């Protein structure tokens with residue numbers, strides 16, 4: 241699915257995906273897979289930071305900081321709003337609609353030169369306005385060669401705290417017993433005998449995997465993880 245996302249974005253069909261799953265299930269590993277496989281893409285990154293959750297625009301600033309040299313190319317009202325949001329100029333609290341449009345313009349401008357992949361890990365810790373703005377942008381990406389992927393640890397504190405609800409998502413669940421044993425054995429094949437015996441014993445006792453994928457959808461296996469694909473409700477991002 242991530243491979244398809246990259247090929248769609250390369251072809252100028254923007255794609256948005258929210259990866260959801262419990263701690264340690266492999267969301268960051270999938271994000272790294274995506275970045276690694278997005279050959280020829282420019283990469284913009286941000287990571288939600290728990291201690292910055294109360295700092296408005298902190299997450300957005302991380303994502304956009306490398307692009308700020310392009311601010312002059314934005315329409316003036318958008319540029320002014322973003323400059324105030326990022327503390328580059330004085331002014332009253334910026335209009336969030338204009339900030340959203342500014343980020344959209346910035347991403348589109350970068351993607352005009354080279355396809356762009358934006359990855360946001362630990363998005364559950366984004367400050368509220370950054371998450372809202374990214375969701376706004378995600379709903380408006382159209383024919384730009386942009387892939388926007390956000391990884392969110394679940395469970396989120398509550399439905400009202402989930403600013404990314406409604407975007408296309410992929411729920412990552414645990415490995416089945418057989419798959420987990422196969423992965424373990426493929427690693428242990430290269431190890432000494434005592435380790436291999438230990439692995440077999442551990443495999444024999446392995447508990448059933450966690451099942452976060454309880455919603456309706458199509459079961460898919462990808463690169464050693466199980467995932468349930470759920471269509472988003474956002475027409476702009478399908």
Ligand SMILES: Nc1ncnc2c1ncn2[C@@H]1O[C@H](COP(=O)(O)OP(=O)(O)OP(=O)(O)O)[C@@H](O)[C@H]1O
Pocket residue numbers: 261262263264265266267268269270362393463464465
């Ligand atoms: N498909 C995989 N193949 C091999 N190792 C994996 C795979 N997925 C995850 N791992 C390993 O499992 C560990 C946890 O994965 P990861 O950090 O990606 O989880 P996460 O879902 O991002 O967790 P968190 O919510 O805490 O950020 C890491 O050490 C990672 O290298």
Ligand SMILES: [Mg+2]
Pocket residue numbers: 267268269361362
């Ligand atoms: Mg992670």
